Structure formats: C-alpha cells, structure tokens
Amino acid sequence: MGGSQSVFSDDELQEYSDLTFFSKKEILHVFKRFAEVDPDAVNQDRFARIPLEKVCQIPELKVNPFNDRICKVFSTALNGDGSLMFEDFLDMMSAFSDLAPRNVKAEWAFKIYDFNGDDLLDSDDLQNVVNRLTGSDDNLTEEEMDQLINNVMIEADLDDDNQLSFAEFEHVISKCPDFMNSFRIRL
Template identity: 70%
Template sequence: MGTTTSHFTQDELQEYSDLTYFTKKEIVYVFKKFSELDPDLVSSDKYCRIPKEKICQMPEMKVNPFNDRICRVFSTSRNFDGSLSFEDFLDMMSAFSDQAPKSLKVEYAFKIYDFNEDDLLDAEDIEMVINRLTGSAEPLSEKEMDQLLKNIMNEADLDDDKQLSYAEFEHIISKSPDFLNSFRIRI
C-alpha cells in the first residue's frame, strides 16, 4: 500500500477528500482499483485516461446496463470517447458511494438517462431506459411500450409537455425509496 500512497502528496489526498465523499484511505483504495484496470498505463502516467471499454469490464460496471452512459457522463475527455482519468473515476465512484447524498445520485441518474443530452427526458430517452432495464431477451411489443410510456408520462409529466424536466424527474424519484439501492457502487 505504500507504493500507492506515494502517487499522491498529502495535499492532493486532502483535496480529493474535500471534493468527494471519501476518506484519504478510501481514495488510495479507489486509485488501486483504477490502477488495476491498466497497470502498465497507470504506472507510467498517473494522469492517463483509461478507455471506456476497460472501465466497463469492472465487475461493478459489467452488470450495469448503463455502463457506457455512466462513462460518458463522468468523462471529461474532449473527444467524448468516455475514457476516464483518475479524477473522473474518483468522481464516479464518489457519486455512486453510499455516502453520496440522494440529490447527487438523482442528478447523475438524470444525466445518464438523458441519451440525447438535451436536458430533458423525452419518450425516446425513456424508451431507451426501459429497453436497457428489461434487457434484450424479450423486448416489449410496440403496444406495451406505448402503454408504459403513456403511464409514465401521465404520472410524471406534471406540465403535460410530453417530456420530463429535471424537476419532474426529481419529483418522481422522490416517490421511489428503492432508487438509492439501485444507484451505487460499493468500494
């Protein structure tokens, strides 16, 4: 563990701790997990970017139907490839941690579900969310999907504009106590 802590000064660890929901010890552990994704690359450059494909192979991410969207949302890459720097990875792990507040999890869930990235969840976005959640084994029929979308909009679209704003999404999520259980990664 001594070699991992030497990657950061005490000031860096303190700054990361101040900006996340992790202790210094947990940050060192998160860096270890990051390093395990591509040991050679990280050992030669701690500021490297790990490709999305490697991030998505983590056991915690592999089973998540939104793993590519998660990488996209947390990536600060200028070429929008979903690659993650350590700081991106740390932000992602912090937002998914048990210590992160529900409001932060809701904010990131909205971004992850907003496939067309227009700051609204329209029928197309919600259909993509449903398809990912239900899997590809038995897709819903067009009629079933239309009815489900209609039911969702009837319940959540408070201003009847056929799309969900962040406020409407936040309101509907507040009625779902199981949301926090499905939106986390344990370190």
C-alpha cells in the first residue's frame, strides 16, 4: 500500500478536510486507523466496506453499548447492515472529535437513540436507551422503567405529545454539561 500520503491526492485530502473537523494529517491518521480494522480488505481496495462486527472491535467502540447503532447511523450501505467505508468512518470520527460542535453531536446522538427511525424519540426508543445503558432488559422492573420514562417525558417533552422531537432532545442536551465529553472519541 505504501505510505498513507500516496493513498489520497492533495485534492481529496483538501475535500475531506473541508467536510470534516480534521486537518489533512489527522485524516491520514483516521485512514490508518480504518485500515487497521481490516488490513487485507483495505490494502486490496481503499473503498472497501468493513463489516459492522469488525468496526465494533476498535477499542473506542468495543465498550460502547451503542456501538452497533453508531455504525448503522453512519453507514451509507443501502442494505442497512452497518458496514462502513472509509468516508463513513471519517464522518463518524469527525462527529465524535473534540472539534465537532454541540449541535452536530446532538444530531448524531439523536439518530443513534432513534431506534425505530421515525425522527422522534418515543417510549420504546427511550426504553432501548435505558436497557443499553444499564446493560440488560431486566435491571429495572416494568414499573421502574415506566416511571423513569415518564420522568424523562415530564422534563423534556415540551409539547406533551409523549415523544421527543429533535428540538426537545437538543434542549435537554444543552443542559447536560458532560454531553460533549461523553460523545467523543479521541484519536
């Protein structure tokens, strides 16, 4: 494969830099990390799609309870399998970078938590979030889960429609001082 520099033209690096929160040097580092996930596939074709299962094994995602959801929302695969091409991986790493602004992080977080893909967070989506954060479907009783979701809705559902729009989610996130630190992957 040669040096990473030879993988991209200067124009490609500039375009990637313009579209992300990364410098050209950081883009090359992200490509190196991507190539480490499946060296054979990437050495053969820099446009290779890496399966979700392999991407989820990178240390930064391996311990994340939303690793599969993260891959699926960043994946441009038409079949929805969560596989990532380099550009998908670059978008993901850019959104999780320290330089990504709160609104970008909030938009991606909302997509990750929107399990049913209806552009709203309903009680089922929130239950999925809680279950992943607690590590099990049975850490809370049904009554405790209902109470927790009800409390979230009381606090965040400003229009009382029993679901959270992106604007309502973003409003809640703006009150969370640790959100920016928790939605981050350092290279």
